[in-house]
Amino acid sequence: MIKIYVDMDKCQHYGQCVFEAPEVFQLNADDKLEYQAEAPDDMLADLESAADVCPMQAIFLTKE
Structure with missing residues (x-):
């Protein structure tokens, strides 16, 4: 499982992550x-893309 955290103090709700991992x-x-807050391991590539395109760099991933 992949744990997902978005720093909502940084997030400006641009929604670029939505296009990468809807x-x-x-x-x-x-x-x-x-x-x-969690996603299966097979979504890692999409989640990494979502984190990369975030203009505020507010998305953090950890693998369990």
Whole structure:
């Protein structure tokens, strides 16, 4: 399992991560980021892409 953490103090809700891993990241009705705290290992490439494209570098991943 991959643990996902988004520093919401840094996140500016640009939503670039949504394009890379829509199964994990979504913008809600208020255009605020929501995300799952865990994802399966086979999503690692998409999650790394999401972290890389984040303009604020607010996404952190750890592998369990």
